[in-house]
Amino acid sequence: MDPMAAIRETFFQECEEQLAALEAGLILMESGAAEAETVNAVFRAVHSIKGGAGIFALDALVRFAHVFETALDQVRSGTLATTQAVLNLLLRAADALADLVRAARENGTVDEARTAALVVEFTQISTHGHEQPPTPAPAPPAASPAWHISFTPAASLYAKANETALLLRELRRLGPIEATLDSSRLPELSELDPEGAYLTWNITLAADCTELAIRNVFEFVEDDCQLTITSATPPEPGLKPGDVITGDNGFSFEFFPPPVFDEEEAVPPPPVEPEHHEPPATPLARQNPVETMAAKAESAAAVSATIRVDLDRVDRMIDLVGELVINEAMLSQRVLEAGIARASGVAMALEELEHLTREIQDSVMAIRAQPVRSVFQRMPRLVREVAAQTGKQARLVTEGEGTEVDKTVIERIADPLTHMIRNAIDHGLESPEKRIAAGKPAEGLVRLTALHRSGRIVLEVSDDGAGINRARVKEKAIANGLIAPDAALTDDEIDNLIFLPGFSTASTVSDISGRGVGMDVVRQSVVALGGRISISSRPGQGSTFTLSLPLTLAVLDGMVISARGHTLIIPLGAIVETLKPKAADVFPLDGEINLIHLRGGYVPMVDIAASLGYCDELIEPNQSVALLVEGESGMRAVLLADAIHGQRQVVIKSLEANYRAIPGIAASTVMGDGSVALILDVDAVVKTTRSELNRSESSLLEAR
């Protein structure tokens, strides 16, 4: 990749982070929990995107970010009240900004009309916002309290490409300022260090603002200057705005006339947008690199440093650490066998090594773990869009964003979650009118929760809508031939009908959900991840979908069994129960297939070793142990093995990486002794039996 493209890629990665911060900040503001710093963070996010976009000449992005930023700046300075309408606009603008970033990244296009409409809205809202609160502008400058600021930049301030004039100009936005330059420390030209700093500004600011507001101006240069801020009595009239301040050594510094600027900010701007925004735009634009740099330095200090690493490298490391653990165990075994005393130096050093390797393993696994935040953050936007499309009002509340789960799982829960949330709004929530009629607030609540429970991650999507219409679900299931018309089902069973393939209660196919590929697809993708999904619903009070997933896809809980001398792993999730079959319960169906009588039903038996082709002779059922398993589609079978060796967590290793997929085998793993064991694909084994069973049945029929 050429260096520019690499930098560009980094910019877009940072954009993703900035957009996430932006959205998080805006939602915090919406919930009313925002602090002054939140607004600043939001502002910085947009500002950084704009700054970066400027470097890459992404004009559309810069233009929009600028308008957005201007509005945020007004929010920050308090001239624009954060009403619900304003926040709504800001959130939509954040979505549009995300679209623009994506378009820029993929060289795609965006809906120009939409961004244009938002720009117009911003204009209106900022005009509006100015009229509403009587801004401090009319306050006569003489009467307002004054601050005395002494500002002595250090050489490092200039080295970081800051400019004092810009800072003074920024300060002037708080109120009229008078500045005098103290150049008394300026040495003779012969002794002057060209990169040194010798000047002090004494500034009198006549503004009714807090000290914090002033400090904020100097926020990014705080560490690179001496700054003293003291409250002072109203100053005697000093220099007039526009005057040229001339230092002792002839250094002169011209003021921009503050009142003019002040008026411009205060009076309602002319309706044409660009003309209003142009004057503040210039200083802002010039400030860009400075502030971006400062913001970066600051964020680097605030957030702990991170690096981006290729996932392959982490996986390789996990592989190697796994090997280290196995080797360490083998070494311990050898040492023990050699008869070395436990208290000897070797044994103790080995114990130390064991602790270390375990710790290394834990730390490496933690690298892959990520908070679900990255997925949750995409959801508020989804809720807004779906709510807008369906004409419903919905609010998303998320909990447990910090819950950590393996990266492989994170990547694959986004789709099921998206579907479930869409479903919750489209099918779960009622229209505002119906909700009010039912005595609920017009705005529906969708709650998204993540938590750890017994070694799994549990995700819940709940809504406070009408709940499942059981009568309709049943009716529909009967109409679609999914259940018998006279079937007696419990409420729970009816609720779970919605996971059946081809089920949709929506009478019309909407754009959002209801194509009949809904919940069964969600269920399938969840099951494919080794997870489970269930629903509980209370009429009139809403429904809750509960998703339980393993913390990682790299590790699997399995039962270690042996079949004719071969060690195999059966995924624990597929096992319903284990039993010792009695010869009296076994009934041969034909020469090959035996059925076992189990609690009133007949279940086909599968000899694992024979089904994998390890041997031709079938095991005697009464000398085997049996595992009742259930495949994904609900088909049951009894697997026969020689012995069960217990349960253990295994690291999944793909066979395809160096070989190819094998029917009946899902993957492989490395056991504690360093040997490879195969993980059984229960579904495939059960299915092959079924098809064999069918074949036998048909051959039986032919024989008759």
Added chain:
Amino acid sequence: MSKPTNSGANTRELIAFRVGRQEFCINVMAVREIRGWTAATALPRSPRYVRGVINLRGAVVPIVEFAVRLGLPSNEPSARNVIIVVQIGHQQIGLLVDAVSDILTANDANIQPTPDVSSDLVKTFVKGLLPVDGRMISLISLDHVLPQGEQEAA
């Protein structure tokens, strides 16, 4: 023990190994490592020449018994056998052979074409013949060592 022959265009280093009474060689660039025999886990529904898979520092690597692949009789491997781990494309494969015998340097001029014989195995694997000190060493192409795609799998 290397036998440098006249240097020239396309000089390459080859690693020679014995299987039964025959000698073969492959390009040394394809070899990742050479290791002793460790018991492999048998794979169901696999060709006879795939002895199974072993754990190679966390990676699961299939072991091809080269003798059987060439249609020679299978030998129960012992500690004397070696596994040559080779890289073929993105995959790593272990070749189970009797012993590594030599490292050779050869160029195109030294390699004689394979005589036209009807054996499909020879056509698939043997790219050329290399006479060294009165021995005949077959230059092997690794591309078809593992079964290709699903057709052969059935």
